[in-house]
Amino acid sequence: MRRLRALEPLAWVGPAVVLIALVVLWPVIEMIRSSFLKISRFGIVQGANGTANYEKLFGEKDFADIMVRSVIWVVAVVVLTVLISLALAQLFNQRFPLRKVARWALIAPWAASVLMTAIIFKWMLDPEVGVINQIRVKLGLIDAMGGAAADQLGDAGSAMPWLVFVAIFVSVPFTTYALLAGLATIPGDVYEAAKMDGAGRLRTYWSITLPLLRPALTVAALINIMNVFNNFPIIWAMTHGQPGYSTATSTIFMFILKGSDIGESAAMSVVNFAMVIVLTLIFLRVSRWNKEVA
Numbered sequence: 001m002r003r004l005r006a007l008e009p010l011a012w013v014g015p016a017v018v019l020i021a022l023v024v025l026w027p028v029i030e031m032i033r034s035s036f037l038k039i040s041r042f043g044i045v046q047g048a049n050g051t052a053n054y055e056k057l058f059g060e061k062d063f064a065d066i067m068v069r070s071v072i073w074v075v076a077v078v079v080l081t082v083l084i085s086l087a088l089a090q091l092f093n094q095r096f097p098l099r100k101v102a103r104w105a106l107i108a109p110w111a112a113s114v115l116m117t118a119i120i121f122k123w124m125l126d127p128e129v130g131v132i133n134q135i136r137v138k139l140g141l142i143d144a145m146g147g148a149a150a151d152q153l154g155d156a157g158s159a160m161p162w163l164v165f166v167a168i169f170v171s172v173p174f175t176t177y178a179l180l181a182g183l184a185t186i187p188g189d190v191y192e193a194a195k196m197d198g199a200g201r202l203r204t205y206w207s208i209t210l211p212l213l214r215p216a217l218t219v220a221a222l223i224n225i226m227n228v229f230n231n232f233p234i235i236w237a238m239t240h241g242q243p244g245y246s247t248a249t250s251t252i253f254m255f256i257l258k259g260s261d262i263g264e265s266a267a268m269s270v271v272n273f274a275m276v277i278v279l280t281l282i283f284l285r286v287s288r289w290n291k292e293v294a
Contacts, residue, residue: 028273034266041260053267062245062253067275069160070229070249074279076164077228081171082221088172089179090205110173118237121166125238127151153239156246163247166234171227175220182216183209218287225283229276250275 038049057063092103109117124132127150136142142150152158186209194204210217232251235241241248241256248256250272257265 031266031269031273035263035270037263037266039262039266041262043262049263053261053263056261057257057264057267057271062248066245066248066250066253067271069247070251070275071279073160073164073167073249074225074229077167077171078221078224080164081168081175081224082217084168085172085175085179085220086217088176089183090209092176092180093183106173106176108173109170110177112170114170114231115233115237117170118166118234121162122153122238125152125162127154154243156243159239159247163235163238166238167228167231170234171224175224178216178220178223179213182213185216186212214287218284221287222280222283225279226276229279230272 035053036049036051038046038052040046088106092099092106124130127133130150132152133142133150136150152162190208190212191204194208199207229249230251231249232255235247235249235252236255239247241252245253250268254265254268254272257268
């Protein structure tokens with residue numbers, strides 16, 4: 001009976017372990033295994049391929065640029081999202097008329113499909129009939145026959161900032177609500193004590209709000225890092241990584257490779273997986289997530 005009682009937790013933990021093994025561990029193992037195989041474009045395994053897939057991948061002339069761009073993409077979107085969300089969370093934590101309406105309005109970009117949002121922005125940026133270009137014409141920023149100046153998604157210099165903007169647009173609602181939840185857990189008497197000690201608003205925010213908000217901030221930023229790094233719909237729907245590979249991240253590059261060499265695409269998947277882990281570890285080290293707030 002004692003042995004049976006010792007096994008009771010397995011009845012609760014077992015299903016979760018099996019689910020993790022099937023949904024997470026098995027795909028990762030298959031991904032790594034496939035990266036060492038020679039696979040035809042039709043998915044037929046033609047035998048072992050050693051490290052040839054990785055050698056081919058690292059030999060791609062655009063590989064280094066794509067990896068650097070992927071890091072810049074993640075850092076830019078996550079940092080700007082967190083900064084904007086901190087401001088919005090502080091705003092929506094205050095009492096003001098129609099606060100509930102404003103909070104519900106903030107949910108809209110989050111509730112909508114990311115792919116649908118990206119397509120809408122692509123239509124808005126259409127060089128001929130897009131509403132954004134129509135506004136630019138009205139303001140005299142471009143003429144009615146804007147030509148190349150109107151095609152903002154056709155030029156890497158203007159396309160990448162727009163991709164970052166759309167990524168921030170869809171990321172801000174979740175991050176703001178995560179920070180709002182964190183703000184709700186901060187006891188009011190802490191602020192009363194700070195006020196009695198003569199601390200100003202800026203000092204209170206820097207010394208009390210931010211440190212106590214760190215757990216929520218860490219979780220929100222960490223989820224954003226993983227989501228943004230693996231983000232596919234926004235870039236693919238708006239630019240397909242073009243022109244050339246100038247707006248492609250490693251996830252887009254992985255998908256493009258799948259059409260010609262599945263083995264090389266699998267190798268790119270392994271590199272992506274490793275890169276997410278590295279970025280996550282760097283963030284956790286920098287954020288000192290396991291240090292208690294004084």
